[in-house]
Amino acid sequence: MPGKAVKTVSEREGGTVAAGRESAVSIEDVAVRFRSRKRDVTALHDVSVDIAMGEFVAIVGPSGCGKSTLLKLVAGLLKPSSGAVRLRGERVAGPRHDIGYVFQRAALLEWRSARRNILLQAEMRKMPADKARARTAELMAMTGLTGFEDALPHELSGGMQQRVALCRALLHEPPVLLMDEPFGALDALTREQLNIEMNRIWRETGTTILLVTHSVAEAAYLANRVVVMSERPGTVAEVIDVDLPAERDYAATMARPEFARVTNRVRDLLGAGAAAD
C-alpha cells in the first residue's frame, strides 16, 4: 500500500529509538535494589536508555554506580526490582542466548587450545560442527589469531587471550555484545591495538555493542553514544552523542575537536579523580 510506512518493533510498542531504527536494547525506568539482612543497596534507579540496532554505546561512571548490574539486566542474569528491559522488543525474563559477553578476565579453560576455547560456545549451544569450525576460522582471522589455533592460554599474551574471549563471545553471531571492562587489565599499547580492532569488528559485523569502560578516551574513540552514570545509586547523568564517522583512524580521531569535546564533557560530568582508571 503506497505511503503506508512499516512500523518497527519499537514504534509498535511506543518506544523511542534513535533515527527510527529498530530497538536492540530498551531499558525502561529500571531500578535495582539488593536486599540483605544487614543493609539494602539501591544499585540503580530511574534508568532509561534506548539503544538501536547497530549502535556502539559506551557506559562510564564511578566504581559501584551499577554499570555491571546494568549489563547483567540486559543479559537476563538479574531481574530489575522495577521497570523493564527489552532485547529486540522482547521483554527479558531470564538468561538470554542471543547475546555475547566479554569480561575483564578472559576466563579461558587452560587445558583447551585457543580454537577449542572458542568452540566451547558452539558445544554449549549445540551449533552444527561445520558451521562452528568455519566461523571460528573467520573470527580468528578477523582478530589476528590465525596461526595460534592450537596454542594453550598460557602460551598467549593477555591481549591474545582477550581476543580469544571475544571470538568465543561472537561465535554464535549474537546481535548484541556486552563488554564489561574488557581491556582494563591490558597494557596501554595492547589496549590501543584492541580498540582499533574493536572499531573494525563493529563496522564489519554490525553488532550492537554495550561497552563498560573506565577509560574516557576508549569510550569516545569507540562509541557513537556515551552514557555517563552518576554515583550510587546509579542513574544516567547524561547521554553524549559522538559526532564522528564510524571508521576511525586512531591518532587522527584523537586529534579532532569533536573527540576533545566529548572527553571534556565526560570528565566534567565525572568530576576530577572519578575518571581515573
Ligand SMILES: Nc1ncnc2c1ncn2[C@@H]1O[C@H](COP(=O)(O)OP(=O)(O)O)[C@@H](O)[C@H]1O
Ligand atoms: N549481588 C549483589 N548483592 C548485593 N549488592 C550488590 C550485588 N551486586 C552488586 N551490588 C552492589 O551494587 C552496586 C553496584 O554494583 P556494580 O554494578 O558491580 O557497580 P560497577 O560495575 O559500576 O562498579 C555496588 O554498590 C555493589 O556493591
Ligand SMILES: [Mg+2]
Ligand atoms: Mg563493574
